[in-house]
Amino acid sequence: MIIEQIKENVTFDGVTSYFEHDSEVTKTTMKFSTFVPGNRTVKNAIIWLSGLTCTEDNFITKAGAQRFLKDSNTMIICPDTSPRGLDLPCEHESYDFGSGAGFYLNATAEGYKDHYKMYDYISKDIIHILKDNFGINQFSIMGHSMGGHGALVFGLREAQLFKSVSAFSPLVNPTKCPWGQKAFKGYFEDGASALGAQYDATELTMSGKIRDDLILIDQGLGDEFLDEQLLTENYVTACKKVGQKVKVNYRKGYDHSYFYISTFIEEHISFHLNALEG
Amino acid sequence: MIIEQIKENVTFDGVTSYFEHDSEVTKTTMKFSTFVPGNRTVKNAIIWLSGLTCTEDNFITKAGAQRFLKDSNTMIICPDTSPRGLDLPCEHESYDFGSGAGFYLNATAEGYKDHYKMYDYISKDIIHILKDNFGINQFSIMGHSMGGHGALVFGLREAQLFKSVSAFSPLVNPTKCPWGQKAFKGYFEDGASALGAQYDATELTMSGKIRDDLILIDQGLGDEFLDEQLLTENYVTACKKVGQKVKVNYRKGYDHSYFYISTFIEEHISFHLNALEG
Numbered sequence: 001m002i003i004e005q006i007k008e009n010v011t012f013d014g015v016t017s018y019f020e021h022d023s024e025v026t027k028t029t030m031k032f033s034t035f036v037p038g039n040r041t042v043k044n045a046i047i048w049l050s051g052l053t054c055t056e057d058n059f060i061t062k063a064g065a066q067r068f069l070k071d072s073n074t075m076i077i078c079p080d081t082s083p084r085g086l087d088l089p090c091e092h093e094s095y096d097f098g099s100g101a102g103f104y105l106n107a108t109a110e111g112y113k114d115h116y117k118m119y120d121y122i123s124k125d126i127i128h129i130l131k132d133n134f135g136i137n138q139f140s141i142m143g144h145s146m147g148g149h150g151a152l153v154f155g156l157r158e159a160q161l162f163k164s165v166s167a168f169s170p171l172v173n174p175t176k177c178p179w180g181q182k183a184f185k186g187y188f189e190d191g192a193s194a195l196g197a198q199y200d201a202t203e204l205t206m207s208g209k210i211r212d213d214l215i216l217i218d219q220g221l222g223d224e225f226l227d228e229q230l231l232t233e234n235y236v237t238a239c240k241k242v243g244q245k246v247k248v249n250y251r252k253g254y255d256h257s258y259f260y261i262s263t264f265i266e267e268h269i270s271f272h273l274n275a276l277e278g
Numbered sequence: 279m280i281i282e283q284i285k286e287n288v289t290f291d292g293v294t295s296y297f298e299h300d301s302e303v304t305k306t307t308m309k310f311s312t313f314v315p316g317n318r319t320v321k322n323a324i325i326w327l328s329g330l331t332c333t334e335d336n337f338i339t340k341a342g343a344q345r346f347l348k349d350s351n352t353m354i355i356c357p358d359t360s361p362r363g364l365d366l367p368c369e370h371e372s373y374d375f376g377s378g379a380g381f382y383l384n385a386t387a388e389g390y391k392d393h394y395k396m397y398d399y400i401s402k403d404i405i406h407i408l409k410d411n412f413g414i415n416q417f418s419i420m421g422h423s424m425g426g427h428g429a430l431v432f433g434l435r436e437a438q439l440f441k442s443v444s445a446f447s448p449l450v451n452p453t454k455c456p457w458g459q460k461a462f463k464g465y466f467e468d469g470a471s472a473l474g475a476q477y478d479a480t481e482l483t484m485s486g487k488i489r490d491d492l493i494l495i496d497q498g499l500g501d502e503f504l505d506e507q508l509l510t511e512n513y514v515t516a517c518k519k520v521g522q523k524v525k526v527n528y529r530k531g532y533d534h535s536y537f538y539i540s541t542f543i544e545e546h547i548s549f550h551l552n553a554l555e556g
Contacts, residue, residue, distance in 0.1 A: 009535045010500065010531040010532050010541075011540065012541050013541075061339070061340050061536065061537075062339050062340060064540065066537075066540070066541075067342070067540075222288065254288050255288065259288070262289065262342065263344075
């Protein structure tokens with residue numbers, strides 16, 4: 001795939017970069033950022049999926065992940081959270097649907113179905129770019145909030161593709177929370193019920209989609225979205241029922257912000273490096 | 279002074295906060311951010327001065343400094359870079375003059391002289407706030423680019439007030455570079471010559487304003503502004519002439535960005551903690 005580097009900054013003796021490329025999946029120009037450690041023998045990649053309103057810029061500038069990847073053979077890639085440059089009905093009217101809110105699914109609703117195919121974008125385009133343009137052959141995935149939902153869904157549905165899965169403040173049960181219900185209603189032609197379960201970590205788990213390895217989740221107890229949107233315990237309950245190993249680190253006082261992510265990013269990077277590099 | 283906390287996020291077991299207050303110096307509402315380590319026995323503060331276009335938000339979200347202050351007795355405070363909410367002639371027309379470009383000086387030009395008094399704002403308002411509202415009794419200062427210029431100028435002119443001084447990519451000789459010349463011409467009634475020298479680290483040094491301790495400077499060799507605007511060697515030459523101890527860490531390949539700052543912030547925080555906490 002042809003990707004164009006639009007910016008690069010030396011960081012921790014490696015390189016933080018921003019790219020754009022034409023995606024056949026979304027039929028738009030898509031952007032992503034990367035950090036590649038300086039040793040240039042990288043063979044592994046962590047895919048970071050961002051949350052609502054974010055772009056390719058938030059994580060790479062705010063999380064401080066580069067510090068913990070600099071001596072590894074593992075890069076990180078941070079895709080944008082939706083197609084851009086379109087003007088679909090209702091696309092730009094709210095922060096939790098449309099632009100900046102792709103929910104890592106393949107839409108089926110009129111208009112959206114031609115572009116909002118973020119499930120394929122991540123599992124096909126991004127994987128192809130990592131393989132072909134960066135020489136990567138092992139993948140892990142993580143994300144935050146809507147992106148934590150994405151990480152769990154990819155980790156369960158593409159269990160063989162990803163060596164390890166972690167999430168900060170994920171929406172674990174989107175068919176049961178307002179953000180997820182609104183998104184699924186908008187993106188799926190016939191409403192949420194039929195397709196929604198395929199993009200719901202708790203539903204996937206209950207239907208037997210499990211991983212052999214432990215899934216790591218981080219959740220602030222001061223998170224303003226915990227009780228209404230994130231529903232962490234629904235997933236924990238499902239994991240117990242089917243025997244999925246999961247570790248949830250609840251963090252007293254921490255909220256939903258990148259200040260929280262920056263505090264615990266080291267643990268998540270270590271978790272993935274352990275899976276990828278042993 | 280009455281300050282209002284407008285946001286707080288638990289970070290590394292401490293608290294990152296945003297405040298605003300009415301300043302009698304600038305006669306505007308001013309904003310700043312802080313990080314206070316969790317032990318709550320802080321007695322020291324590092325003042326961070328940001329560069330052109332920045333606000334109170336850039337450093338505190340991007341530099342990753344909290345990680346290295348979390349176990350200390352030292353907080354950090356990051357003031358905005360200019361008054362806001364005014365509409366002075368030419369104030370919002372360019373990135374390098376007016377809003378976001380206060381240059382840490384007391385303006386004398388008509389209009390600006392009533393509000394753009396960032397020298398007094400930092401050395402009086404911010405110091406008073408740190409003493410009265412946070413219980414701080416020791417201060418260090420650092421900054422980036424225009425803020426690196428500010429840190430050096432405060433460190434030389436208020437040598438007794440600040441225990442240590444460091445700078446990333448500072449404008450060391452603003453009377454000799456386009457950014458400084460434009461700013462000084464705009465902010466000073468009679469042009470740059472008379473007052474400019476009081477806000478020029480190289481000129482101050484040559485006129486005998488020196489410190490007993492070593493000044494730490496960090497400078498990327500891939501910095502796109504090095505040759506035209508920053509003029510680092512002018513300051514090194516002046517320091518040699520008058521016997522000012524200075525250490526410049528030149529960094530091959532690094533540019534002017536916060537990715538660069540994040541890479542080396544640990545060294546600067548350690549430098550200041552050593553001076554403040556011994």
